[in-house]
Amino acid sequence: MAGAGPRRVLGIDPGSRITGFGIVDARGRELVYIASGVIRVEGRSFPERLRAIFEQLGEVVDDYRPDETAIEQVFVRSNPDSALKLGQARGAAICACVGRNLPLAEYTASMVKQAVTGNGAAAKDQVQYMVRTLLGLRGRLREDASDALGVALCHIHRDRLAGYFQ
Incomplete structure (x- = not known):
């Protein structure tokens, strides 16, 4: 997946009504928050929601x-x-990414929780707290965006453990 240089990772927390996204740069040992947000598709027909995502x-x-x-x-x-x-x-989210030739990794919720908090059964507020701490963010993050940032962090941590980031 990743090489030794800086990497930008897009984490996605998929949802049929709200999809969270979070972008983190890994620069050596430094983690840099780039952006996060949600894609809201409530109030549309299901096929329209998929297209919007x-x-x-x-x-x-x-x-x-x-x-x-x-x-x-x-x-x-x-x-x-x-x-x-x-x-x-x-x-729909996967197609948006692989259609642009992006490598894609998949993680279970417990893998994300384990990577971010050290506890695969951590509560959502624990994950959010650690995401904010690891990225040096203040204030409250929207839950879906925080979860997506957690997915990105999980990916970065797993790559580091595999020897990709020194």
């Missing part, structure tokens, strides 16, 4: 030019219809 995430990629992408895997809860919709939203 695809198009708007594509704009994020075009604007910020990440080197790599990391996305959270679908966690199947008790509602299969919700899981299917989430999977389709995730697919």
Whole structure:
């Protein structure tokens, strides 16, 4: 995936109504916050929501030019219809990235929590606190954006552990 130089990673927290994104640069040992936000697609038909995720995430990629992408895997809860919709939203996000020739890595929620907090069962507020701490951010982050930044951080940490970032 990554080489020894600076890398820009786009993390994605997919959702069928709100998709979070977060962009982090890894410059040696330094982590630099670049941007984060959400793509809101509420109030549209489902096919229109998928198109909006695809198009708007594509704009994020075009604007910020990440080197790599990391996305959270679908966690199947008790509602299969919700899981299917989430999977389709995730697919739209994946297509927006791989259609622009970006390498893509996938991580479970517990892998992200483990990488960011040291605890694979950490609560959302613990993840948000550590994301803010690791990136030197003040104030509260929107949950979806914080989760996406956590995915990007997880990817960077895993690459570092694999020897990509020295």
